């Protein structure tokens with residue numbers, strides 16, 4: 001029977017990947033002592049206990065209908081079903097006591113895993129009429145969803161004070177100097193965004209269909225903007241001058257008293273712009289002197305203000321593609337360095353490090369035009385609002401995944417961070433965030449047209 005053939009061919013590697021993804025998220029929760037599960041390290045997000053239940057609830061809600069399984073706990077399926085992303089206020093107000101205890105959530109999780117694993121390996125899976133179960137799409141969705149949360153959980157844990165985490169080796173300083181600023185010229189050519197459905201590869205709904213865009217010649221920074229370069233903007237009074245900011249971004253700066261990047265710590269002086277002010281950096285497991293050679297992590301609002309101050313712009317999504325995947329011979333590559341799969345010499349990704357590395361640490365990851373550090377070490381902001389590519393169709397099994405964010409209030413990010421799994425470094429993958437969310441490992445580089 002055709003379906004069992006598909007299952008035999010596809011599922012064993014997907015089962016292994018699911019197991020690996022589960023062990024990654026399990027290890028993240030091991031960084032939390034029990035009394036930290038009810039903390040809310042980022043005001044806009046749920047308490048950490050939500051994520052403990054969410055990963056299994058998502059898998060259950062996705063896979064149980066295709067397997068025709070009855071829920072053993074509809075209340076938990078619902079409570080842990082969706083995360084939150086409030087734009088412009090409206091912060092969550094729930095209390096720790098509103099959530100179940102850890103043991104109840106863990107019991108729910110083990111039951112979900114056992115039932116899904118048993119049924120995915122049974123004739124029930126092979127007899128399912130759901131085409132997305134049969135072709136492995138649902139399992140791939142569960143795997144990538146979990147790995148995305150492995151990354152966003154790292155942002156949340158980064159924002160948890162060190163004493164609220166299980167003790168780890170202390171962070172150490174990185175004294176390497178930042179490289180000299182350079183630009184690369186990118187000739188006019190085609191950038192191919194997205195991917196074609198007919199090619200048959202896995203992708204989230206916003207990655208379809210393929211779109212080709214003609215991009216005029218432009219120049220682009222060879223490296224992302226470093227902490228050292230961004231410090232010049234801070235010292236130039238960048239956070240005190242509304243002329244660098246969009247009106248709603250300036251409002252965010254004033255209301256939140258934002259005076260520097262989220263992960264910087266001001267150690268002296270009352271004014272960020274004072275040249276004598278001492279800066280440190282809040283790394284994942286401790287505070288270190290500001291690492292000047294690392295990419296600066298900032299919100300879209302801050303990246304845009306820096307670009308305006310520098311007399312430059314953020315790249316469009318198409319310009320970023322062109323700088324990353326274009327080549328002088330008019331071909332387009334799968335990765336900046338070519339077609340070889342991602343490995344550690346190419347960039348800081350796939351859970352290798354908890355923090356950034358110098359922007360010039362991975363010359364083997366350079367694009368055909370000599371642009372470096374494009375994949376990993378921090379997502380890169382573009383000026384392109386997140387929107388559908390031509391031919392977009394909502395996913396039938398997760399209709400809100402992308403379409404809920406096609407609101408002109410989120411911007412496309414490309415590349416990846418140190419915590420992005422290698423499977424999501426494919427060319428068509430698009431990430432997005434709202435412009436006033438400073439907790440993401442997101443950096444930027446500038447262009448001139």
Ligand SMILES: [Fe+2]
Nearest residue numbers: 054058083145
């Ligand atoms: Fe989720």
